[in-house]
Amino acid sequence: MLKVYNTMTGRKEEFLPLKRGKVGMYVCGVTVYDECHLGHARTYVAFDAIRRYLEYKGLEVNYVQNFTDVDDKIINKAREESRKGGADLPILIKGIVKKYTGEYFACMDKLNVKKATCYPKATECIPEMIEIIKRLIEKGYGYEVDGNVHFSVKSFNEYGKLSRRNLDECSHKTRVALEEQKRNPMDFALWKKRKEEPLWDSPWGKGRPGWHIECSAMSMKYLGESFDIHAGGEDLIFPHHENEIAQSEGYSNKNLARYWLHTGFVTLRQEKMSKSSGNFFTVREVLDKYPPVAVRFFLLSTHYRKLIEVSEEHLEAAKRATERIAACLSNVKKKGMGLSRSMQPTSNRIAIESAMDDDFNIPVAMGIIFKLVSNVNVLTKNEDFVRAAVLAADIESFCNVLGLKFRADEEIEEELLSLIREREQFRQRKLWEEADVLRQTLLSKGITLEDTPRGTQWRRL
């Protein structure tokens, strides 16, 4: 039985999809105005692993992830560029959106994050947003003041149910200043009156949508008024998801999502990683230093809801750990053994599944994988390659479920190969010093050598 922790109820619950065998899953995506940092990567890698596990269990996952492509941050960036360059704002905005959407995909591809079923963009769903806002006004949830439309939090009785906060406390102690037009300081914008591009026509005049409404529109458009999983980083619980719930449920009178899943933060130097604070590592810079599989392993090595501190030391440890798995699998394969997975569920497989069924406890599942690695290494050492291959198949298949893709043994440049051969000659003539110099040379080119009874094997670092 699969159990998931639901932020809405604050406890683990049995996961029962609305439609048998199918899962509708919405993950809040990024605002495409800058490079992704490791915090973004953590969230998307975690939900990718969760999605893969659901698929492994035989569920068909409809995975929807949006891009926010209309937002003050993007517009401000375009304004800055326009001051320098002079091109039109809408063109600059398009350029920024295109650039960072591409950047997002480039990073996620390296981290082996599967493509979503669809990637809606906010600007492609403006009519849907306007429809929702119209209905919210009709139902008394929204009110228009001079071309702006706000959502009245007081009108939605259940406001605060996700983040467990009390409206009265909020309005008293809040740092939000009461804006003239708002009836309550906690009220938020559904539609913002604007005179400058980008803007759209609406029943309330020209303007653009507020931030939260896009996710309501896109999730309902692609997954229906009620779906299974709504996910995102912990920082979205309030106000973003709270507001989404108010809008969507006010609109439809149905529960938006059955399960709310949130990832814990990534910290750097003991502080939350974030763009605005300047405290972050971009995904790109980390991938320049560490193999993607090591970065992915690092991000999955702590339970998805728990805070994870990033450092060179931790990434290094993750890298070494993945090398252990990779070496184990590659040793079995070098013996010419195909990894045939046994049809019978093995006790290891059962153990891993029960860990994963407990709110996706990947750290426990990895512990089991490492035990298997030890077993395989012993079998390999004892030349029991048939049994080694069976266990190795389990290792490989679970690494696949987690999306851990080890670099296949690649081709090696002829130049390096000849150095290896040359060293072999020296070794045969027992010219150890000469051989060691070549080994050092190869190491500096990222090749380690292992002299085994069956000859020298090379491995890339």
Added chain:
RNA sequence: GGCGACGUAGCCAAGUGGCAAGGCAGCGGUCUGCAAAACCGCAAUUCAUCGGUUCGAAUCCGAUCGUCGCCUCCA
């Protein structure tokens, strides 16, 4: 001020009532020309601290200390 999370070995990390998984690093050994990888063995008498409940607590309750977060854009 309100709400919440976390504190387990040098580092990372599971475990949430019945003898403390696993990884990285370390130490000793086997193997090796030396290494590397791998293997064998060692390493927390103890889970921030102090009390309480219990036959039994890392796990439940209370207090204290410490760290972080949300309450404003944020994955």
